Amino acid sequence: MHDVIVVGARCAGASTAMLLARQGYKVLMIDQTEFPSDVRLSTHLLWHAGADLLHKWGLLDAVRDSNCPPLTDLSLDLGETVLHGHPPGTQVGAAFAPKRIVLDQILLNAAVAAGVEFRQKVSFEGTLKDGARVVGIRAKNADGSNWTALARVVVGADGRTSRVARAVQSPTCNETSKEQGTHNTYSYFSGVAVKGVEFFSRSERMAYAWQTNDGQVVVGILQPGREGKVSRDDVPTHFFEQLDAMAPDLAARVRAGQREEDWITGAIPSFCRKPVGPGWALVGDAGLTMDPITAAGITVALRDAESLTQALHEGLSGQRRMDEALAGFEARRDAVSLPLHQFAQQMAQLAPPTQEVMQLFGALAGNQVETDRYFGVFAQTVSPADFFDPAHLQKLLTA
Ligand SMILES: Cc1cc2nc3c(=O)[nH]c(=O)nc-3n(C[C@H](O)[C@H](O)[C@H](O)COP(=O)(O)OP(=O)(O)OC[C@H]3O[C@@H](n4cnc5c(N)ncnc54)[C@H](O)[C@@H]3O)c2cc1C
Structure with missing residues (x-):
């Protein structure tokens, strides 16, 4: 019997497993891939908020040591105007872009060092249930042999085509097709x-x-x-x-x-899934797949992994009923990550700029503090809901 089984061992899964194991929980993590392993569809950008998390977890030095430089300056060339800036509210003060074969392995090593039992070349095949509650998984080894394992919670961190999400029939929302992205x-x-x-x-x-x-x-x-x-x-x-x-x-x-x-x-479709249910949770792309235009997925995965770990700790330690704790994770994810998803979907239309957008960039060009805050929306240190709040935009344009 494990406390948690995590399916998927990259940025969402390995972070969740590592943080749980560091709190003393018994975690099994599986992945169908053999590691070290790269991700073909990724441009690797890890924003300031993600770098701050790696720093907090003691893993940023390993990224630096992989010959991966800090990216401190941001610029947005709009043709007639070029905005330069540095996002506020960041401890490390830089983004990084470690290749996934580097970043995912750093997280995986940290998870194993924390005590996670990791089995690779193992695919998730389905859930075990007690009534409506998920109580474990069915899995298959590379040689075709099958096995089962029990856990108090099963976490799907198995990416955008998540089989865990399909097994628990998690409903999808806020969906756009490849053609709309x-x-x-x-x-x-x-x-x-x-x-x-x-x-x-x-x-x-x-x-x-x-x-x-x-x-x-x-x-x-x-x-x-x-x-x-x-x-x-x-x-x-x-x-x-x-x-x-x-x-x-x-x-x-x-x-x-x-x-x-x-x-x-x-190109990929973008969508959101309900991230929790009885005995299960989804994190990373499994729960929220964003259009890559804002290069936000890895940073979102790390932050949501920490937020999910907090909820699982509350539930596993008996501080709150597990279902209530997981509902807390859902509320936090929807408050913080959903606006980023909607911002990315809107940008992904790549529509010609409206009069309002032109006015906004005109106003930013003379205002370094607000330009930095605009970059902070990408760096995930400023909430898009705050920045694009109509009252704030009005103030900015009037100034
Ligand atoms: C073109 C493109 C560019 C991108 N560029 C960026 C960028 O610059 N910055 C950024 O932040 N984000 C970027 N993203 C998004 C980013 O790649 C994802 O958000 C991120 O990979 C999500 O990580 P994850 O751990 O949730 O899932 P994944 O990285 O998809 O990992 C899922 C893991 O689950 C395993 N798995 C799947 N099914 C099973 C199963 N049945 N059994 C066992 N294991 C299973 C897989 O083998 C895999 O290892 C980009 C996306 C695209 C499409």
Whole structure:
């Protein structure tokens, strides 16, 4: 009998398992993958709020030691105006972009060091139930053999196609299709000079660049999913045509460097799922899959892992009834992470800027404190609900 079984061992699952084990709970974590393992669809950006959490958990030095530099400067090039800033309310004062093969392994090692029992190359097959309550899992080893395990709570941290979410029939909400989101095209380059996190925003387009491990820079373009994807052979030409049109200076810097990996292209649907029920919880993409335009998923996963751990501790220690404690996690997630999801969905439309948006950026251009707070919405140190509150926007525009 385990206190908690966690399905999925990356940023959401390994963080949750590690934090629980550090509090003395008996945790089993499984993953169908063999580690170390990379994530193909990721641009790796971990925002300031996520870096602060890694620092608090004692894991940020391992990220720094992986030859992954701090990204302190943020810029948003809007064409006629370029905003520069540093988000407020952060202890570390920087974002980082460790490749997932690095970050996920740091979290996994920390989970195992804390006492988590980890079984890899094991797939979750279904839940065990006592009436409506989940009381364990059915799992399958790589050799096809099956086994079961019992737990007081089963956590699905198994990503956006979560089988745990399907098994518990968690309802989905706030859903948009791939076509309503962004289509991403990116690769990794060496020999490209970048300053921190660089964004370029144009009508119906965005471009971005930041440094990840070992001097490699991830450079990408985003366009509306409704435009469909370009054929594989046309990707390099298309990428540089778009980058030349949006950010000729960045395009020149990229041309001066060398591409180190294949092109990666992709789009995903975004949605939210009910994250708790009797004997189960969902964390990370399993509970909330956001459009990648704001590069928020990893930071959200870390924060929600800590919030879920708090709820599980309350329930497992008997401070509150487990169902009540898990409802507390749901309320916190909906208050903090749902507005970020809605902000990303809105940005992902890549609609031409309205008059109001132009006025907002005009007002920000002369106001460094508010520009920093705007960047704080991305860094997850300023709530989008606070920043975009109509009374606050009115004050900003009037000033
Ligand atoms: C193109 C793109 C770019 C992105 N860029 C960024 C970015 O720059 N910054 C950012 O913060 N976010 C980014 N994201 C989002 C980010 O990748 C996700 O939010 C993050 O991976 C969620 O982590 P997770 O631990 O919840 O799930 P995942 O990383 O998906 O991990 C789930 C784990 O569960 C395991 N699993 C699945 N099913 C089973 C099963 N049945 N049995 C056992 N194990 C199972 C998998 O093997 C996997 O290891 C991007 C997403 C996309 C699509």
